[in-house]
Structures are given as C-alpha cells and as structure tokens.
Amino acid sequence: MSTAPNYYNEDHVGLFDDVLMRLIVEIEAKTVAELAHRLAPIDNAPIQLMRRLAKDDDIAIAGPVLKRSARLDESDLVDIARQKGPDHLLAISGRNEIGEAVTDVLVQRGDRDVVRSVATNKGAKFSEASFTSLVKRAETDGVLAETVGLRPDVPIHLFRQLVAQATEVVQKRLLAAARPEAQSEIKRVLVEVSREIGTKAAPERDYRAAQRAVLDMRRAETLDESQLAHFARTGQFEEMVAALSALCAVPLDVVDRLMSSDRTDPVLILCKAVGFEWPTVRAIMNVHTGGKGTSTQGIDEAHANFERLSQSTAQRVVRFWQIRQPDADEATAASGGSSRGLD
Numbered sequence: 001m002s003t004a005p006n007y008y009n010e011d012h013v014g015l016f017d018d019v020l021m022r023l024i025v026e027i028e029a030k031t032v033a034e035l036a037h038r039l040a041p042i043d044n045a046p047i048q049l050m051r052r053l054a055k056d057d058d059i060a061i062a063g064p065v066l067k068r069s070a071r072l073d074e075s076d077l078v079d080i081a082r083q084k085g086p087d088h089l090l091a092i093s094g095r096n097e098i099g100e101a102v103t104d105v106l107v108q109r110g111d112r113d114v115v116r117s118v119a120t121n122k123g124a125k126f127s128e129a130s131f132t133s134l135v136k137r138a139e140t141d142g143v144l145a146e147t148v149g150l151r152p153d154v155p156i157h158l159f160r161q162l163v164a165q166a167t168e169v170v171q172k173r174l175l176a177a178a179r180p181e182a183q184s185e186i187k188r189v190l191v192e193v194s195r196e197i198g199t200k201a202a203p204e205r206d207y208r209a210a211q212r213a214v215l216d217m218r219r220a221e222t223l224d225e226s227q228l229a230h231f232a233r234t235g236q237f238e239e240m241v242a243a244l245s246a247l248c249a250v251p252l253d254v255v256d257r258l259m260s261s262d263r264t265d266p267v268l269i270l271c272k273a274v275g276f277e278w279p280t281v282r283a284i285m286n287v288h289t290g291g292k293g294t295s296t297q298g299i300d301e302a303h304a305n306f307e308r309l310s311q312s313t314a315q316r317v318v319r320f321w322q323i324r325q326p327d328a329d330e331a332t333a334a335s336g337g338s339s340r341g342l343d
Contacts, residue, residue, distance in 0.1 A: 033060040040064040047071045054080060059087040066091035074099045081105040086114060093118040100127045107133050112141065119147045128155055135162045140301045142170045149174045156185075163189040167265055167305060168317075207252055210238035214246050223247065225276050232283035240287055248274055250321045268306045272314035281306060 036053045039045040050071040056062045065072070066080065066088060077092055078101050089110045092102065098121060106118045107130040118124050119134055126134070131148070135158050138145035145166045148154055154162070163171065163186050175186055217223035223246060231240040241259055245252040248270050258266035264285050271281045285302065 029058055029061065032056070033058070033064075036061045037064045040068040043070050045069065045071055051076055055084075057084075059091065062088055063091040067094045074101055077102045078105055081109065086111050089114045090117055093121060093124075095121075096123045098124040100125045100130070103127070104130050112144075116141075116144050116147060119144060119151070126153065128158075131155055131158050135165075138162055139165050140298055142167055142301070142305060145170045146173050146177075150177055152179075159185065160189050168269075169305070169308065169313075205238055205241075205256065207238050207242055207256070210236075210242040211252070213239060214242040217243075218246060225274075225280055228276075229280040229283050232280070232287050235287055237287055240284065244270060244284075248318060248322075250318060254321050264302055265305075268302065268309060269314045269317050272306060272309050272311055273318040275311065278303060278306060 032053070036056075039050065039053075050065055050069050054062050054065040054069065054072055054076065062080075062084075066077075077095075077098075081089055081092055081102060082105055089106055090113055092098070093106055093110070093114050094117060098106075098118065103118055103124050103126050106114055107126075110118065115134065115137060131154055134144065134148050135154075138148055145162060149159065149162050149166065149170070159182075163174065166174065171186065175183055178186060214223060217227060223243060225247075228240060228243045228247060231243055237259075241255050242252060244250070244259075245255045248255070250270070255270070258270070267284050268281065271284065282299070282303075285299075
C-alpha cells in the first residue's frame with residue numbers, strides 16, 4: 001500500500017482526521033466516494049475518517065475502504081460484517097488478508113456470492129466451524145464445492161465429506177486441478193462411498209404390471225417423454241421407473257436402485273442422456289423425493305447442473321449402466337462415486 005509523505009507524522013494525520021471528520025458531513029456523496037477511493041490504499045490515512053467511511057451505508061463510499069484500507073482492524077471488520085448487508089460483506093471478502101473472526105461472520109451471514117468470494121480468497125483464514133459450514137453449503141452449490149475442495153487448508157475429514165457429497169462434474173474438476181496427493185485422496189474417498197452406497201438395499205417393488213403396461217405402449221408406439229412425464233406427474237412410481245428403463249435402455253433393477261438413492265444426480269444423467277426437457281426432469285424429481293419436492297435453491301441448483309451437464313457425458317455414464325448391467329455399487333460409482341454424482 002502507499003503511504004503519505006514522511007513529514008506527515010501521526011500528529012499531522014490526527015489533525016487531518018479531526019478536520020475531515022467535521023467537513024465530511026457537508027460534502028456531497030460523490031465527492032465522499034472519491035475521497036474514500038483515494039484514501040483507501042494509504043497506510044497512514046486518518047483512522048477515524050476511514051472507520052467512518054467504512055460504515056457508510058453507501059457501498060460506493062464504504063466499498064473501497066472495506067476492501068483495501070489497512071486502518072481497519074479485525075474488530076472494525078467484525079462489527080461492520082455483523083451490521084451491514086451483502087454489498088458490504090462482499091467488499092470485505094475481497095481483502096488481501098482476512099482473519100478467522102471475520103470469516104466466521106462472512107460465512108454465517110453471507111449470501112452465495114459472499115461465501116463463494118471469501119472461499120476463493122487465498123488470504124482468508126477459516127476456523128474449523130467455518131469450514132464445516134462451507135462444506136454444508138457446498139451440498140447445493142457445485143461452484144463452492146470446487147472452490148473449497150481446492151483449498152490446501154481445508155481439514156482432511158471435511159475434505160473427505162466434501163468429495164463424498166460432490167457431484168460428478170465437481171469431482172472430475174477437483175481431480176483435474178488437485179495436487180497429486182489430493183488426487184489420491186479423492187479417488188480413495190470415491191471408492192469408499194461407492195462401497196457404502198452399494199450396501200444400502202432399495203425397497204423391493206413389484207414391477208410386473210408396470211412392465212407389461214410399458215411393453216404394450218412400446219408395441220403401440222405410444223411410449224415417449226410425454227407419457228413418462230404423465231407417470232411422474234400422477235405419482236405412478238413403478239410405471240415411471242419401467243418407462244425410464246425402456247426409454248434409456250438401462251436394466252430395470254439399475255434404474256430402481258438409482259431412483260431410490262438420496263441424490264437427484266442419477267435422474268439428471270438419465271434424462272440428459274436421452275434428451276428430455278427440464279419440465280419432465282422436474283416432474284421425475286418430485287416423485288424421486290416422495291412427492292415432498294426440494295427447496296427452491298435445490299431446484300435451481302439441479303436445473304443449473306442439468307444445463308451444464310453435457311449429453312455426451314451423460315450418455316457415457318448411461319452406456320456403462322447399459323453394457324455392464326452393474327449392481328448397486330457399480331451403478332452408483334459410475335455416476336460419480338455413488339448417487340452423489342453430477343454438477
């Protein structure tokens with residue numbers, strides 16, 4: 001950062017501080033914003049003035065100071081982070097260095113943009129509690145999952161949890177970008193999760209009637225996406241699974257296992273592979289969750305993941321299910337290390 005000339009000692013700066021604190025109430029906002037922009041990078045800027053500017057409700061005034069001023073100590077930043085809104089939090093998240101006490105508040109109060117920003121900040125330090133919160137929020141935020149997973153300071157047990165719950169695309173990105181030692185850990189976690197999910201037995205269902213109905217539709221050439229969507233909207237689980245199996249050419253028992261998983265990723269993969277539209281996917285997801293639906297954020301994230309997922313990637317996974325006819329652990333592993341698998 002730059003400093004004022006050497007002949008401006010702290011007494012001089014203190015005098016400027018008193019004068020400017022009196023004048024600032026008479027200056028128009030545009031001029032105050034320019035003053036904040038000019039003073040923010042100066043190491044020995046008037047300290048009371050900088051604190052006053054940092055607390056201003058106008059982010060054009062507060063932003064430069066919150067992001068750059070060395071005159072703000074950790075207690076200043078904590079107080080402001082507790083009291084102000086997302087714009088102020090976002091500005092703080094961009095500082096070169098951020099202590100644990102500040103990141104605790106940013107993670108607790110910040111919206112998605114704030115949390116992603118501070119997680120990306122290499123100069124930010126996190127407590128284990130904040131890392132735990134980040135990993136929890138990363139369950140529904142693939143971008144955050146990737147960012148946190150690439151931090152070298154994330155505790156190993158939380159790193160394992162993050163990888164286990166990550167989507168397939170995020171897992172691939174982590175593998176591609178991670179250090180060699182981290183790559184080995186990611187692969188090991190995926191194998192463990194695959195085995196764990198493979199031990200969970202799905203409830204037995206009688207699909208015989210549904211299979212006969214679907215077979216009749218295929219013969220009559222009436223089995224298509226709209227019919228599948230109808231099964232989903234009317235809550236006909238067995239018919240829906242049988243139709244998915246027929247349309248995707250994936251064994252019924254595999255589709256049954258995937259549809260019984262805790263995550264929606266396999267649904268997205270199956271539907272993307274055969275080119276279904278989002279309304280159909282949304283209807284299937286509702287049946288998949290037992291009619292309880294998911295949060296608005298969860299739906300938005302699933303929609304974004306579905307759009308980002310390439311059809312070629314989905315088809316590659318589905319081909320594994322088709323050709324290998326895998327049992328439960330193999331099927332879930334192919335989708336990204338269990339039913340926890342997409343972006």
